[in-house]
Amino acid sequence: MTFSSLSKTYQNAGGRARALNECSLEVERGTFTVIVGRSGCGKTTLLKCIAGLETPDSGTIDFGGDVRIGFMFQDPRLLPWFTIEENLRLAFSNGPLTQRKTNREEQNKLIHETLALAGLEGWEKAYPGNLSGGMAQRASLARCLCRRAQLLLLDEPLSALDAFTRSRLRKELCALWENLGLGVILVTHDIDEAVYVGDTVYLMEEGSLGGRFSIDSKKLPRPRNYHSAVFQEYCRRIEEAIRYG
Numbered sequence: 646m647t648f649s650s651l652s653k654t655y656q657n658a659g660g661r662a663r664a665l666n667e668c669s670l671e672v673e674r675g676t677f678t679v680i681v682g683r684s685g686c687g688k689t690t691l692l693k694c695i696a697g698l699e700t701p702d703s704g705t706i707d708f709g710g711d712v713r714i715g716f717m718f719q720d721p722r723l724l725p726w727f728t729i730e731e732n733l734r735l736a737f738s739n740g741p742l743t744q745r746k747t748n749r750e751e752q753n754k755l756i757h758e759t760l761a762l763a764g765l766e767g768w769e770k771a772y773p774g775n776l777s778g779g780m781a782q783r784a785s786l787a788r789c790l791c792r793r794a795q796l797l798l799l800d801e802p803l804s805a806l807d808a809f810t811r812s813r814l815r816k817e818l819c820a821l822w823e824n825l826g827l828g829v830i831l832v833t834h835d836i837d838e839a840v841y842v843g844d845t846v847y848l849m850e851e852g853s854l855g856g857r858f859s860i861d862s863k864k865l866p867r868p869r870n871y872h873s874a875v876f877q878e879y880c881r882r883i884e885e886a887i888r889y890g
């Protein structure tokens with residue numbers, strides 16, 4: 646998948662904000678790509694352009710064929726008056742991220758299967774208000790998976806969670822990615838998270854991607870150990886690149 650020279654400027658009350666500036670990215674199918682950058686550098690805008698939720702002013706997006714996309718936001722975005730099952734069913738209605746046609750029986754099967762994959766078996770009839778933050782994000786992940794997304798776009802999905810839940814979900818996300826053969830593009834401002842999950846880590850600054858780091862899965866096999874010397878060395882190199890440009 647190739648995203649070339651994407652640019653996007655927003656018109657704000659306070660002036661113009663250049664969110665993407667000739668931003669280019671190459672992603673191999675089935676790999677785990679991470680984009681790290683400060684708040685406001687254009688990460689969300691990039692994911693939204695890839696998902697078709699925003700239109701870039703210029704640039705090209707080439708998936709190299711049909712790809713079903715799932716989008717996971719920082720907050721779970723579940724409708725509070727619907728049960729978890731009903732929230733997942735919305736993934737089958739019409740919209741840029743929801744175009745898959747299925748009958749109700751097939752939908753039910755997919756909903757139950759994916760809730761189990763996301764660790765929420767038995768919570769179909771619960772309401773979002775009855776879930777913890779981590780469980781709500783699991784439901785949001787299940788909503789992406791239930792339409793058999795092939796490419797997951799994850800916009801800081803774990804950053805609002807407590808440290809314990811975050812590290813558990815990171816591990817589960819890696820396992821799902823490996824087992825389902827998904828492609829993932831994850832956006833985060835957390836370097837540990839990037840090195841823990843990623844095959845490739847890009848640094849984003851002021852609307853474009855700079856440094857690119859390959860995390861060698863032979864040197865650092867999954868599940869990765871945060872305390873190993875190799876892990877720490879990758880983190881150090883990325884931190885230095887961010888600090889000194």
Ligand SMILES: Nc1ncnc2c1ncn2[C@@H]1O[C@H](COP(=O)(O)OP(=O)(O)O)[C@@H](O)[C@H]1O
Nearest residue numbers: 655656657662664683684685686687688689690
């Ligand atoms: N819908 C929008 N309308 C106007 N300005 C926006 C909108 N979305 C983002 N921006 C601006 O674009 C820039 C990049 O934002 P964003 O892509 O959300 O960055 P990040 O996700 O890295 O924090 C910021 O200056 C932000 O204020």
Ligand SMILES: [Mg+2]
Nearest residue numbers: 688689690800
């Ligand atoms: Mg953002």
